[in-house]
Amino acid sequence: MVVSPPLPPSDTDVIVVGGGVNGTGVARDCSLRGLRVVLLERNDLGHGASGNSSGMIHGGPRYLSSNPSVTRMSCLDSGFIQRIAPHLLFRIPFIMPIDRGVGSGVFFTLVDAFFGAYDKFQVLKRGKPHSRLTPDETRQLEPGLTSDMIGAVSFDEWGIDGSRLCAANAIDASEHGASIHVHTTVDQVVREPKTGRACAVRWTDRCTGASGSTKAKLIVNATGAWGSITASLAGLSPMTAAMRPGKGIHVVFDRRLSNHAVAVQTIDDRQVFTEPWENVSVLGTTDTDYYGDLDDVHATSDEVRYLVQAMAHVMPSIRSARIIGTFAGVRPTLYKYGPIPDALSREHEIVDHAAHGADGLYSMIGGKLASYRLFAEEMSDVVARRLGIDAGCSTHTHPLPGGDRTLDPSAFAAAHDIDPVAARRLIYRHGSRAERVGELMLQHPVRRAMVCLCEAVSDAEIRYVVRSEFARSVDDVARRTRLGAGPCGGMRCALRCGAIVAEELGLDPRHGVDQARAFALRTARSRAVALGPLQARQEALAIAAFRAQAGLPGGRA
Amino acid sequence: MSDRTVVVVGAGVAGTSAAWAARRNGAKVHLISGGAGASALMSGALDFAGWQVAPRSGHEPALDATACALLDALGIWQVAERPVRVATMTGNLRTARGADRALLDVAALSNVRVAVPRLARPAWDADLVARGCSAEPWAKERGVRFEAVDCSPLFDDADARASDADLAALFDDASRVERIVRALRAACDRHDAVLLGPWLGLRTDGSALLREAIGRPAGETLSMLAGAAGARFETAAERVLRDAEVKRSVARATALRRSDGRFACEHDGDEGPFEADAVVMACGGLIGGGICFTPSEANAAGVMPEASSEPFAMSLKSEACLALDGRFVGRTGSLHGPNLEDYGWPSIAEARSVLERIGVRRDGVRALDREAQAVPGLFVAGSAAADARHTVLDSLAAGIEAGLAAAS
Ligand SMILES: Cc1cc2nc3c(=O)[nH]c(=O)nc-3n(C[C@H](O)[C@H](O)[C@H](O)COP(=O)(O)OP(=O)(O)OC[C@H]3O[C@@H](n4cnc5c(N)ncnc54)[C@H](O)[C@@H]3O)c2cc1C
Numbered sequence: 001m002v003v004s005p006p007l008p009p010s011d012t013d014v015i016v017v018g019g020g021v022n023g024t025g026v027a028r029d030c031s032l033r034g035l036r037v038v039l040l041e042r043n044d045l046g047h048g049a050s051g052n053s054s055g056m057i058h059g060g061p062r063y064l065s066s067n068p069s070v071t072r073m074s075c076l077d078s079g080f081i082q083r084i085a086p087h088l089l090f091r092i093p094f095i096m097p098i099d100r101g102v103g104s105g106v107f108f109t110l111v112d113a114f115f116g117a118y119d120k121f122q123v124l125k126r127g128k129p130h131s132r133l134t135p136d137e138t139r140q141l142e143p144g145l146t147s148d149m150i151g152a153v154s155f156d157e158w159g160i161d162g163s164r165l166c167a168a169n170a171i172d173a174s175e176h177g178a179s180i181h182v183h184t185t186v187d188q189v190v191r192e193p194k195t196g197r198a199c200a201v202r203w204t205d206r207c208t209g210a211s212g213s214t215k216a217k218l219i220v221n222a223t224g225a226w227g228s229i230t231a232s233l234a235g236l237s238p239m240t241a242a243m244r245p246g247k248g249i250h251v252v253f254d255r256r257l258s259n260h261a262v263a264v265q266t267i268d269d270r271q272v273f274t275e276p277w278e279n280v281s282v283l284g285t286t287d288t289d290y291y292g293d294l295d296d297v298h299a300t301s302d303e304v305r306y307l308v309q310a311m312a313h314v315m316p317s318i319r320s321a322r323i324i325g326t327f328a329g330v331r332p333t334l335y336k337y338g339p340i341p342d343a344l345s346r347e348h349e350i351v352d353h354a355a356h357g358a359d360g361l362y363s364m365i366g367g368k369l370a371s372y373r374l375f376a377e378e379m380s381d382v383v384a385r386r387l388g389i390d391a392g393c394s395t396h397t398h399p400l401p402g403g404d405r406t407l408d409p410s411a412f413a414a415a416h417d418i419d420p421v422a423a424r425r426l427i428y429r430h431g432s433r434a435e436r437v438g439e440l441m442l443q444h445p446v447r448r449a450m451v452c453l454c455e456a457v458s459d460a461e462i463r464y465v466v467r468s469e470f471a472r473s474v475d476d477v478a479r480r481t482r483l484g485a486g487p488c489g490g491m492r493c494a495l496r497c498g499a500i501v502a503e504e505l506g507l508d509p510r511h512g513v514d515q516a517r518a519f520a521l522r523t524a525r526s527r528a529v530a531l532g533p534l535q536a537r538q539e540a541l542a543i544a545a546f547r548a549q550a551g552l553p554g555g556r557a
Numbered sequence: 558m559s560d561r562t563v564v565v566v567g568a569g570v571a572g573t574s575a576a577w578a579a580r581r582n583g584a585k586v587h588l589i590s591g592g593a594g595a596s597a598l599m600s601g602a603l604d605f606a607g608w609q610v611a612p613r614s615g616h617e618p619a620l621d622a623t624a625c626a627l628l629d630a631l632g633i634w635q636v637a638e639r640p641v642r643v644a645t646m647t648g649n650l651r652t653a654r655g656a657d658r659a660l661l662d663v664a665a666l667s668n669v670r671v672a673v674p675r676l677a678r679p680a681w682d683a684d685l686v687a688r689g690c691s692a693e694p695w696a697k698e699r700g701v702r703f704e705a706v707d708c709s710p711l712f713d714d715a716d717a718r719a720s721d722a723d724l725a726a727l728f729d730d731a732s733r734v735e736r737i738v739r740a741l742r743a744a745c746d747r748h749d750a751v752l753l754g755p756w757l758g759l760r761t762d763g764s765a766l767l768r769e770a771i772g773r774p775a776g777e778t779l780s781m782l783a784g785a786a787g788a789r790f791e792t793a794a795e796r797v798l799r800d801a802e803v804k805r806s807v808a809r810a811t812a813l814r815r816s817d818g819r820f821a822c823e824h825d826g827d828e829g830p831f832e833a834d835a836v837v838m839a840c841g842g843l844i845g846g847g848i849c850f851t852p853s854e855a856n857a858a859g860v861m862p863e864a865s866s867e868p869f870a871m872s873l874k875s876e877a878c879l880a881l882d883g884r885f886v887g888r889t890g891s892l893h894g895p896n897l898e899d900y901g902w903p904s905i906a907e908a909r910s911v912l913e914r915i916g917v918r919r920d921g922v923r924a925l926d927r928e929a930q931a932v933p934g935l936f937v938a939g940s941a942a943a944d945a946r947h948t949v950l951d952s953l954a955a956g957i958e959a960g961l962a963a964a965s
């Protein structure tokens with residue numbers, strides 16, 4: 001029996017196009033206000049920028065000198081996100097070493113004063129005040145920093161798993177009545193012939209090929225960097241939702257290389273960093289104009305080398321650390337040729353396409369993970385006003401799924417007979433909802449088995465994200481759980497995960513094999529561009545393991 | 558008969574075959590090896606080429622009498638006239654040229670029910686295996702159904718966390734077999750065959766023993782990484798090499814020096830260099846550690862690497878050179894390393910990754926130098942060779958050929 005996900009309904013209040021953090025955020029906000037919502041996502045939740053960002057909920061220090069009120073707002077909202085999803089946030093203390101050189105003393109004083117000003121807002125997001133460090137103190141904290149410096153500044157930020165944030169918003173929306181559809185792309189935004197009003201969308205399920213249309217009172221285009229394409233699907237000029245696509249890549253190391261994130265300048269005077277992030281360290285990021293296929297963005301070996309070189313400037317040992325992968329995303333930055341006066345004070349804007357003759361269609365342009373809730377609130381306020389709804393925003397007080405209470409990993413581990421580290425990772429991802437995964441574990445010992453050993457993902461968790469978090473493929477499971485994100489490249493877990501997904505969805509088991517193979521090939525490409533000595537050997541092994549068990553694409557008996 | 562001394566580097570399938578063949582031709586053989594390679598990790602399926610692709614007649618080399626004699630001596634692998642069909646631990650069926658004899662070959666079955674016992678092992682999900690195998694078109698066509706069945710534990714709780722290979726070793730202990738047989742007899746009495754994980758002994762022919770005891774075909778799935786099949790090969794190779802009186806050293810060879818038509822094999826062990834008339838490099842590819850990938854950016858001391866260099870190197874220096882697609886691989890035109898965009902996995906079944914194509918430049922089993930001249934007395938076999946097939950039977954056949962050539 002094939003358990004096809006239900007098709008989108010034929011009629012609703014609001015259609016949200018795009019399942020990134022902004023789309024899921026709006027879907028949640030509108031659902032909490034009692035509106036009927038349909039969310040359509042072309043790929044998967046968090047597949048775009050939201051699942052491939054630097055994963056920082058920062059307080060917007062960039063705006064400190066131009067417009068401190070933006071910084072204040074960012075810090076306030078960062079505080080809200082911590083309150084509604086405490087399980088998903090982790091502290092990332094930063095160190096910024098200052099190179100010795102001409103004028104560096106003055107620069108150091110400026111940086112120090114700058115973060116002194118930032119300290120005023122840190123309390124809003126439970127951040128610690130900055131401190132000024134001598135070279136010795138810096139090296140005591142991070143012995144790997146061996147460059148010639150006059151000192152360093154420390155400051156505080158927060159990290160988050162962007163894919164999990166999207167999933168959490170989508171689940172909450174769904175629990176408040178929204179209908180969420182992944183792998184379902186909008187092909188056309190239908191407009192009334194007489195008035196030009198946007199009144200429906202035509203969609204296609206990219207897994208099954210099923211298609212149809214859904215009517216709505218309002219349509220929100222939250223497709224990030226795809227936004228201009230989506231505007232064109234309504235017959236509008238892409239320039240009506242123009243943005244500058246800025247590609248950014250990250251390099252992933254096999255472990256946490258440092259205790260602090262380290263921020264450095266690149267050779268072209270940009271700022272990049274390595275941050276300890278979940279089980280790994282992440283080095284990022286680049287910012288280049290991107291005109292390729294947004295569904296298939298990947299890092300190049302050139303970009304990897306550019307980043308590694310910059311970090312080697314202060315932390316030479318980074319060259320002998322083991323890279324296990326890369327990831328890439330495209331920022332939907334506001335479009336501008338030359339500087340626009342208020343550009344510095346704004347990170348996002350809402351376009352009302354009534355101005356272009358398409359009343360009822362709105363585009364969300366720009367934004368950040370850190371300000372997604374605020375952006376979603378602004379968008380939902382517009383929606384509520386248009387639809388005559390009084391209900392205000394409650395997304396800052398109402399916890400996200402799993403964020404209502406904390407669980408004790410040791411107790412959980414003991415109660416479910418799993419490893420405490422595995423329990424900790426599970427609770428990080430799901431908060432109190434880990435209990436629901438736990439229920440599956442207690443049903444059968446096989447459900448406790450760890451399918452992915454690198455990231456401790458159990459059989460039960462895979463089933464849970466398929467049943468309750470809209471995952472439809474091995475790739476989707478990987479985005480929800482980090483399955484296969486470790487050094488082995490999924491060689492131990494992808495096939496078994498495919499078999500479980502196929503079973504849960506009632507698909508032919510060979511479908512599961514194809515999914516596993518597709519996952520392995522995609523991730524192998526992201527690892528190849530950063531290949532080093534150990535990973536090359538591992539890669540050869542993974543190829544052999546895959547050939548032995550399932551063959552590579554096209555090769556089946 | 559030869560009175561030559563042959564040094565074989567590497568103790569995987571290729572090295573074992575080369576040492577055995579050279580001994581058979583009367584040479585004195587000294588085998589030096591630095592630890593486990595790909596052979597210790599094999600799945601238990603025996604392919605010549607094109608894994609998972611149904612064998613095409615006429616496409617694959619036949620096994621000659623010498624190869625059959627080696628298969629007999631090892632006593633763990635079966636290569637029949639027709640291809641075998643074996644199951645994986647994640648519930649797929651695939652064909653192969655032959656297989657470890659402990660595996661359940663379902664090719665001969667039709668209209669039968671195969672029991673898959675439910676057992677508490679982290680990597681064993683009997684229901685998932687049964688479901689997957691039953692859904693294979695071949696199984697449906699042949700009326701072969703796989704069914705998960707309840708089964709009392711075959712092993713003690715204390716063994717629950719043992720690796721598959723360690724569990725398989727327990728099966729060699731006759732006192733344990735009794736209990737396993739009893740449990741399986743009860744669990745599978747209404748079925749025609751039994752499919753188990755790779756746990757049926759390293760020394761004993763567990764599959765035959767079970768077949769005898771429970772009166773129906775019984776066998777394993779393919780091994781996952783580092784499972785029973787690789788351990789079984791290592792156990793058998795150990796015995797064959799001992800019986801053939803091959804001298805063995807555990808060390809890593811570092812360089813081969815040639816003067817006056819003889820080789821001195823330098824190594825990191827305590828003894829001095831090993832002298833030989835001929836050398837077989839059976840040191841494996843990237844997995845076995847015979848070939849290393851060290852782009853100049855790796856381990857560089859600062860912002861820039863010291864110099865641009867050749868990205869691939871052999872783990873032992875010699876006159877032989879590495880080749881990729883028939884050409885020797887020189888220094889890259891980058892201070893950092895090669896363009897890595899092509900280093901991903903092949904997306905077409907018949908294609909090979911750079912990591913599989915790289916190897917010692919060769920003409921058959923003769924190793925070639927940078928000028929494409931054969932280095933006298935130097936041979937290469939198995940995964941160490943350029944454009945190798947990276948399969949068990951290819952390493953076996955090439956190892957035999959290289960061993961015979963080195964001895965004469
Ligand atoms: C490299 C990088 C680093 C970043 N670092 C940070 C950071 O540290 N902190 C921070 O706050 N922000 C960061 N950002 C910015 C932040 O990630 C993005 O601004 C934010 O995720 C945008 O979310 P979104 O929902 O608008 O877009 P996306 O997440 O890109 O979502 C758009 C979605 O729309 C879907 N879609 C497209 N077309 C269709 C269609 N026709 N039908 C249905 N669905 C469609 C896509 O599949 C996609 O999932 C970073 C961004 C990048 C690229």
Ligand SMILES: Cc1cc2nc3c(=O)[nH]c(=O)nc-3n(C[C@H](O)[C@H](O)[C@H](O)COP(=O)(O)OP(=O)(O)OC[C@H]3O[C@@H](n4cnc5c(N)ncnc54)[C@H](O)[C@@H]3O)c2cc1C
Pocket residue numbers: 541544545547548566567568569570571572589590591592593594595596597598599600601602603604605608782808809810811839840841842844845846847848872873938939940941946947948949950952
């Ligand atoms: C996970 C996996 C699954 C596989 N499944 C199948 C399958 O289903 N079917 C199939 O046909 N094939 C399979 N193979 C492939 C097969 O196992 C290999 O192609 C074959 O075993 C290679 O044998 P080899 O002797 O050439 O190399 P290896 O077994 O790698 O042996 C190399 C040896 O050389 C030693 N060595 C290396 N450098 C030195 C040095 N400098 N000094 C001394 N010693 C050195 C190593 O320690 C090792 O002992 C699989 C391989 C893997 C890894």
